[in-house]
Amino acid sequence: MARTGPIQNKIMLLVCLPLLIWIAAFELLPIAGMLVMSFQDDSGQGFSLGQYIRTFTSDIYLQAIWNSLKVALISSVVGIIIALVCGYAITRLSEGFRDRMLMVSNMITNFVGVPLAFAYMIMLGNNGAFTLLFQKLGLESLSKFDLYTENGLLLLYIYYQIPLAILLVYPIFHGIREEWKEASALLGASAWRFWRHIGIPMMLPSILGTFSILIANALGAYATAYALTGSNFNLLSIRIAALVSGDIFPNFQLGSALAVILAIIMLLAMFLNEWMTRYSRRRGL
Amino acid sequence: MRDSSKPAVRRKEAGPTIIIAVLLLYLFLPIVATFLFSIAKDWQSSILPTSYTLSWYGQIFSDPRFLFAVLRTLLVGVLTVTLGLAVMVPVIFVLAVYFPKWEKLLQISVLLPFAFPPVVAAIGLIKLYSGGPVPLTGTIWILIAVYFILIQPFIYQSVRSSLRTIHAKDLMEAAEVLGSGRMNAFLRIILPNIWSGTLVACLLSFSMVFGEFVMGRMLVGGEFETVQQYLYNAMKVSGPSASAVVVTYFLFIFLISGIVLKLGKRKPKGYLAHPKPGGEDQ
Numbered sequence: 001m002a003r004t005g006p007i008q009n010k011i012m013l014l015v016c017l018p019l020l021i022w023i024a025a026f027e028l029l030p031i032a033g034m035l036v037m038s039f040q041d042d043s044g045q046g047f048s049l050g051q052y053i054r055t056f057t058s059d060i061y062l063q064a065i066w067n068s069l070k071v072a073l074i075s076s077v078v079g080i081i082i083a084l085v086c087g088y089a090i091t092r093l094s095e096g097f098r099d100r101m102l103m104v105s106n107m108i109t110n111f112v113g114v115p116l117a118f119a120y121m122i123m124l125g126n127n128g129a130f131t132l133l134f135q136k137l138g139l140e141s142l143s144k145f146d147l148y149t150e151n152g153l154l155l156l157y158i159y160y161q162i163p164l165a166i167l168l169v170y171p172i173f174h175g176i177r178e179e180w181k182e183a184s185a186l187l188g189a190s191a192w193r194f195w196r197h198i199g200i201p202m203m204l205p206s207i208l209g210t211f212s213i214l215i216a217n218a219l220g221a222y223a224t225a226y227a228l229t230g231s232n233f234n235l236l237s238i239r240i241a242a243l244v245s246g247d248i249f250p251n252f253q254l255g256s257a258l259a260v261i262l263a264i265i266m267l268l269a270m271f272l273n274e275w276m277t278r279y280s281r282r283r284g285l
Numbered sequence: 286m287r288d289s290s291k292p293a294v295r296r297k298e299a300g301p302t303i304i305i306a307v308l309l310l311y312l313f314l315p316i317v318a319t320f321l322f323s324i325a326k327d328w329q330s331s332i333l334p335t336s337y338t339l340s341w342y343g344q345i346f347s348d349p350r351f352l353f354a355v356l357r358t359l360l361v362g363v364l365t366v367t368l369g370l371a372v373m374v375p376v377i378f379v380l381a382v383y384f385p386k387w388e389k390l391l392q393i394s395v396l397l398p399f400a401f402p403p404v405v406a407a408i409g410l411i412k413l414y415s416g417g418p419v420p421l422t423g424t425i426w427i428l429i430a431v432y433f434i435l436i437q438p439f440i441y442q443s444v445r446s447s448l449r450t451i452h453a454k455d456l457m458e459a460a461e462v463l464g465s466g467r468m469n470a471f472l473r474i475i476l477p478n479i480w481s482g483t484l485v486a487c488l489l490s491f492s493m494v495f496g497e498f499v500m501g502r503m504l505v506g507g508e509f510e511t512v513q514q515y516l517y518n519a520m521k522v523s524g525p526s527a528s529a530v531v532v533t534y535f536l537f538i539f540l541i542s543g544i545v546l547k548l549g550k551r552k553p554k555g556y557l558a559h560p561k562p563g564g565e566d567q
Contacts, residue, residue: 240405
């Protein structure tokens with residue numbers, strides 16, 4: 001086998017070159033550029049921590065960070081709880097149904113951003129079908145629900161978190177063996193006690209991992225909130241976009257600082273996921 | 286892995302069925318509402334439309350602006366996916382078969398878009414490519430360049446698992462023992478056997494390109510109107526025609542998901558499942 005010499009092997013690595021150049025030009029360089037800009041002053045000069053100081057001393061930007069975290073946390077918690085219940089229900093279905101449910105979930109994960117915001121406006125906007133229905137039924141409090149507020153935004157975020165959460169949570173249930181249930185039933189445990197003391201604790205690391213993906217998913221989202229009310233929501237992603245491509249005079253340095261903060265939170269979420277995956281693998285799940 | 290769904294242990298339970306029915310209702314409600322809106326002739330103050338029409342569909346499909354938006358998005362999709370496959374498939378193959386140690390690097394690169402979502406990544410891109418030696422913003426080229434980055438995960442996942450399914454390494458060794466050149470073996474043995482995975486990657490990438498809004502808006506804006514930009518603009522002008530766009534988009538996604546599912550179940554001829562239960566990949 002003459003052709004498997006080490007030099008020929010190395011030559012094969014040349015196929016990686018176009019990819020490396022591409023990644024460098026459109027992924028690494030822009031990220032590096034953003035990092036550099038975040039440490040510059042408003043005129044794009046020098047080295048300063050000014051943009052970060054400004055962010056952390058400004059009520060608006062602190063509130064944006066807080067709002068983003070809050071919306072991400074609430075939508076992820078609600079999303080994952082619903083997904084756990086539904087994911088379990090899916091495992092109890094016949095195989096054909098299971099596949100179809102997963103396909104539906106997969107399909108609905110594409111229903112985000114502008115189309116989703118629009119659909120909710122049709123249902124719950126000022127003249128929406130459900131708004132009218134609630135009015136006719138005399139449900140005052142429901143008909144007064146304002147979609148264009150934080151609660152409305154939460155409703156949309158929860159909607160798009162659920163199918164993704166189901167796709168991520170569903171495989172976790174496969175780690176729970178039927179033998180464990182049988183064993184605990186033989187020892188006299190109820191179904192509730194099985195899940196309380198064995199099932200849920202076993203699944204917890206994977207659930208936390210999924211949770212961190214959902215958090216990142218919500219934090220990075222921009223299109224849904226933007227399509228709903230333009231730049232009116234004070235979210236981190238909305239602020240960043242407004243600073244670099246909005247109607248106001250652009251400030252790339254401040255936008256970069258906000259973007260770096262967002263990226264750091266996202267990276268933390270991803271590390272948590274990675275760490276949790278490893279942890280549950282070590283436990284043989 | 287043990288299948289937890291053996292029919293023997295399973296009784297017909299009402300609970301799960303009800304939960305799933307509620308879930309389906311909840312998930313499809315916005316889509317049904319949009320559909321009703323798109324075929325409503327008059328839907329102002331009543332709960333359900335009073336009369337129906339298909340004229341909104343007629344309107345968008347005879348609107349050159351919409352058709353051009355679809356064509357532009359298709360063009361971006363085709364170019365991005367073609368380039369993406371041409372660049373990535375050989376890399377995934379070479380790393381998987383000959384340099385497994387280096388695969389970790391590719392995995393990290395594939396994960397980067399998740400850590401840096403479009404709204405974050407766009408800042409550096411705008412700064413680097415508007416003006417300067419390579420002014421790309423506002424053109425189709427910047428979209429192709431960044432969508433390439435965004436579809437990497439789909440291509441990597443689908444192609445990698447196809448290679449695993451066909452035991453690419455063993456196949457290559459066999460081909461080489463029988464005297465075939467590597468290039469020849471790759472083109473005539475590996476490629477024809479991973480086409481279903483590659484097709485899945487194409488379709489997922491396409492649905493990503495058709496659903497992408499942020500990069501399009503921040504990097505290109507009005508100069509190159511894609512489907513999502515068109516939808517965003519239509520939404521502000523005419524609700525019913527925007528809903529016809531949404532329903533059309535959804536049908537497109539539905540079609541793609543269906544094909545992906547069908548392809549995902551296909552196994553190459555003579556396929557033998559991994560002896561290891563569970564496999565390395567979920």
